[in-house]
Amino acid sequence: xxxxxxxxxxxxxxxxxxxxxxxxxxxxxxxxxxxxxxxxxxxxxxxxxxxxxxxxxxxxxxxxxxxxxxxxxxxxxxxxxxxxxxxxxxxxxxxxxxxxxxxxxxxxxxxxxxxxxxxxxxxxxxxxxxxxxxxxxxxxxxxxxxxxxxxxxxxxxxxxxxxxxxxxxxxxxxxxxxxxxxxxxxxxxxxxxxxxxxxxxxxxxxxxxxxxxxxxxxxxxxxxxxxxxxxxxxxxxxxxxxxxxxxxxx
Ligand SMILES: *[C@@H]1O[C@H](CO)[C@@H](O)[C@H](O)[C@H]1NC(C)=O
Ligand SMILES: *[C@@H]1O[C@H](CO)[C@@H](O)[C@H](O)[C@H]1NC(C)=O
Numbered sequence: 001x002x003x004x005x006x007x008x009x010x011x012x013x014x015x016x017x018x019x020x021x022x023x024x025x026x027x028x029x030x031x032x033x034x035x036x037x038x039x040x041x042x043x044x045x046x047x048x049x050x051x052x053x054x055x056x057x058x059x060x061x062x063x064x065x066x067x068x069x070x071x072x073x074x075x076x077x078x079x080x081x082x083x084x085x086x087x088x089x090x091x092x093x094x095x096x097x098x099x100x101x102x103x104x105x106x107x108x109x110x111x112x113x114x115x116x117x118x119x120x121x122x123x124x125x126x127x128x129x130x131x132x133x134x135x136x137x138x139x140x141x142x143x144x145x146x147x148x149x150x151x152x153x154x155x156x157x158x159x160x161x162x163x164x165x166x167x168x169x170x171x172x173x174x175x176x177x178x179x180x181x182x183x184x185x186x187x188x189x190x191x192x193x194x195x196x197x198x199x200x201x202x203x204x205x206x207x208x209x210x211x212x213x214x215x216x217x218x219x220x221x222x223x224x225x226x227x228x229x230x231x232x233x234x235x236x237x238x239x240x241x242x243x244x245x246x247x248x249x250x
Pocket of ligand 1 (some may be wrong): 103
């Protein structure tokens with residue numbers, strides 16, 4: 001009897017751990033966000049819709065057309081680019097009033113936090129995508145250049161719009177398709193009004209092979225699980241030992 005109980009309890013400990021981790025992704029409803037921005041810097045405006053923090057579409061202000069980032073939405077809805085242009089014209093008028101009222105006071109720039117990482121786990125020789133992530137900056141005006149071994153790269157490069165953050169700052173992604181090898185060093189070079197000098201974030205295959213935060217978390221969770229199992233097994237053995245002592249005393 002005691003033997004089967006000892007077998008069941010460590011399993012319970014593991015289930016509790018997994019359940020605690022799963023409970024952090026509680027469903028809290030959905031959010032549709034319309035974001036429009038005008039400024040005196042480049043780009044002078046932006047109009048886009050997000051669903052649960054994923055961009056659905058933006059309006060190309062030069063071509064005056066809606067560009068779908070999640071094309072499945074375009075199958076059951078549409079958006080007139082002219083409506084966005086009308087809104088931005090009003091925003092621009094209002095911006096003029098605010099500039100006057102503030103007596104041309106410039107906003108204080110906040111520099112970006114920049115990180116570079118690969119989209120997929122790195123395997124030498126396997127095509128991959130480098131992501132340069134710029135976060136928490138203001139105003140939404142930034143110049144980004146990819147370098148491969150100090151040479152600027154223009155092919156295989158993509159970028160997103162400026163995504164609004166809840167605190168009024170912005171985030172943005174730049175992408176570079178590449179094939180990792182041991183020699184090449186890539187740099188995401190970022191210019192922003194909030195930075196004293198150009199920020200250069202380097203990436204090479206060696207950087208990628210260092211333990212990431214997720215694998216550290218996994219090691220930590222495994223350690224915790226074994227710790228809990230150890231405690232439970234220890235307790236059971238202690239109880240068994242005490243019982244055995246009691247039996248001997250009887
Ligand atoms: C604000 O700037 C505009 C154009 O740059 C200028 O015409 C205007 O006189 C300035 N206003 C003040 C209050 O400095
Ligand atoms: C970005 O580049 C443009 C064109 O060269 C320049 O006018 C602008 O000042 C640059 N912006 C920043 C934030 O460095």
